[in-house]
Amino acid sequence: YRMTxxxxxxxxxxxxxPSTCPDEQCVNSPGSYQCVPCTEGxxxxxxxxxxxxxxxxxxxxxxxxxxxxxxSYMCSCHKGYTRTPDHKHCKxxxxxQQGNLCxxxxxxxxxxxxxxxxxxGYQLSAAKDQxxxxxxxQHHHLCxxxxxxxxxxxxxxxxxxxxxxxxxxxxxxxxxxxxxDKSVCQRGDCINTAGSYDCTCPDGFQLDDNKTCQDINxxxxxxxxxxxxxxxxx
Ligand SMILES: [Ca+2]
Ligand SMILES: [Ca+2]
Ligand SMILES: [Ca+2]
Ligand SMILES: [Ca+2]
Numbered sequence: 001y002r003m004t005x006x007x008x009x010x011x012x013x014x015x016x017x018p019s020t021c022p023d024e025q026c027v028n029s030p031g032s033y034q035c036v037p038c039t040e041g042x043x044x045x046x047x048x049x050x051x052x053x054x055x056x057x058x059x060x061x062x063x064x065x066x067x068x069x070x071x072s073y074m075c076s077c078h079k080g081y082t083r084t085p086d087h088k089h090c091k092x093x094x095x096x097q098q099g100n101l102c103x104x105x106x107x108x109x110x111x112x113x114x115x116x117x118x119x120x121g122y123q124l125s126a127a128k129d130q131x132x133x134x135x136x137x138q139h140h141h142l143c144x145x146x147x148x149x150x151x152x153x154x155x156x157x158x159x160x161x162x163x164x165x166x167x168x169x170x171x172x173x174x175x176x177x178x179x180x181d182k183s184v185c186q187r188g189d190c191i192n193t194a195g196s197y198d199c200t201c202p203d204g205f206q207l208d209d210n211k212t213c214q215d216i217n218x219x220x221x222x223x224x225x226x227x228x229x230x231x232x233x234x
Contacts, residue, residue, distance in 0.1 A: 001031055018046035025049045041071035063112065064090035080112035104153065105131035121153040145195065146172035162195035188213035 001009040014033040015026035021035035026047030038049035054073040055066035061075035064083075077083055077090035084091055095114040096107035102116035105124075118124055118131035125132045136155040137148035146159035157165045159172035166173045177197040178190035185199035188207070201213035208214040218224060219231035 015047050021047045039071070061088075061090060063092075078112070101129050103130055104133075119153070142170050144171045145174075160195065184211070186213050 002012050004010045011028070011030045013028045014020045015028045020026050020033065021044065024035040024037050024044040024047070027034045027036055035047075038044045041052055041054075042049040043052050044050075051068070051070050053068045054060050055068045060066050060073065061077075063081045064075040064077035067074045067076065074087045075083055075090050080093055080095075081090040082093050083089070092109070092111050094109045095101055096109045101107050101114065102118075104122045105116045105118040108115045108117065116124055116128065116131055121134055121136075122131035123134050124130075133150070133152050135150045136142060137150045142148045142155065143157035143159075145163045146157045146165070149156045149158055157169060157172050159165055162175055162177075163172035164175055165171075174192070174194050176192045177184050178192045182190075184190055184197065185201075187205055188199040188201040191198040191200065197211075199207060199211060199213055201207050204216055204218075205213040206216050215233070217233045219233045225231040
């Protein structure tokens with residue numbers, strides 16, 4: 001206290017002197033004062049508590065942008081990152097846990113992003129977040145002697161008659177009918193051709209619908225064994 005001009009006692013406000021509480025908040029009271037530490041997020045300066053600008057500190061809001069708040073701060077996170085519940089940090093989003101990415105492939109989480117590795121028959125979509133079926137029929141000369149049909153994750157050759165799909169399934173191969181069925185020309189000789197086969201018939205046989213050798217019934221020709229003979233077809 002101090003004496004006023006009128007002779008009364010008056011409280012001295014010690015807090016008017018900045019050096020009273022240089023690093024804390026100064027709280028004046030009748031006849032006294034108190035230096036009170038500032039709460040978190042504030043720092044004492046000449047008896048007052050001032051907001052700390054946390055955004056000026058290094059490594060605040062890594063992978064995001066820092067906004068200073070009175071007594072606090074907040075992070076706005078970059079793409080691929082999300083705020084922690086206290087809004088004070090940015091952490092990587094594990095996109096692979098979302099379940100709808102990299103379908104038909106494998107999802108690998110990375111810091112700030114993710115990566116799809118696509119299985120055979122699939123390619124990365126333009127947005128790089130999915131694996132799309134490759135339309136093999138559009139891009140390659142496949143299925144010679146047949147028609148290419150795109151399927152999910154693969155393709156199929158639908159072969160012309162006389163052809164069948166090769167072991168790898170990428171083209172159509174001639175069927176060697178002469179090897180598959182030794183009796184295909186019956187008594188004739190079989191000659192394989194591309195997409196078909198030919199039969200050549202021995203004497204006494206004729207080609208029937210170009211595919212089998214049929215015995216010729218010579219006795220159907222009248223007068224073959226003369227008036228006295230009887231014709232016996234063999
Ligand atoms: Ca602050
Ligand atoms: Ca990630
Ligand atoms: Ca396909
Ligand atoms: Ca053939």
